[in-house]
Amino acid sequence: MKLVGVVLRMRKYESADPNKTEQGSDMSAADKQPLIGGEPSAPPPYAPPKNPHGYPPPVAGGAAYPPPQAPPPAYGHPQTPAGYGATPHITVVQAAPIVTRRTVIEPKPPNHILLSLIVFLMFCWVFGLIALIMGMQVDSAWAAGDGNRARRLSASARGWNLAGMIFGSVLYVTIVVSSVTSSAAGT
DSSP, X not given: OHHHHHHHHHHHHHHSOTTSXXXXXXXXXXXXXXXXXXXXXXXXXXXXXXXTTSOOOOOTTSOOOOOOOOOOOOTTOOOOOTTSOOOOOOOOOOOOOOOOOOOOOOOOOOOOHHHHHHIIIIIOHHHHHHHXXXXXXXXXXXXXXXXXXXXXXXXXXXXXXXXXXXXXXXXXXXXXHHHHHHHHHHO
């Protein structure tokens, strides 16, 4: 029974906070009494505290580990001048806003060159020539990156082609009607 009391007292002594002094310990007066044969209880053997910097304890007779160094300052923060205590730096990292761009790839507007050649050769060479020049400018404006101008030139070339076909058709019909009426009147 006496041995159980000794073991319980030792466990209580070992589990006490090592940072507390003898005056501030949680041990009762009965725990501070001599344990066996009037001898005061001896504290457990000294164990050095664990190194808070992550190094294992130094080897007996070996070289000491280098002292821990402060981490390098964060980017953009000035270093603490000599003679002043280190002030805690709070690094706030903000994510950059996500910018999304919608790139709508539009097809190149038609240049109507083939229709311009047909109008030039078969209907009215003046309107066909104007439409042919505008159709070639569509390609150069698109290559220069001026999409609005290329669309305007394409629409203009189409308009000149339609005007040339209408004018040429009316001219052909007029020529055919006049030749038919003149040949009928002559007979």
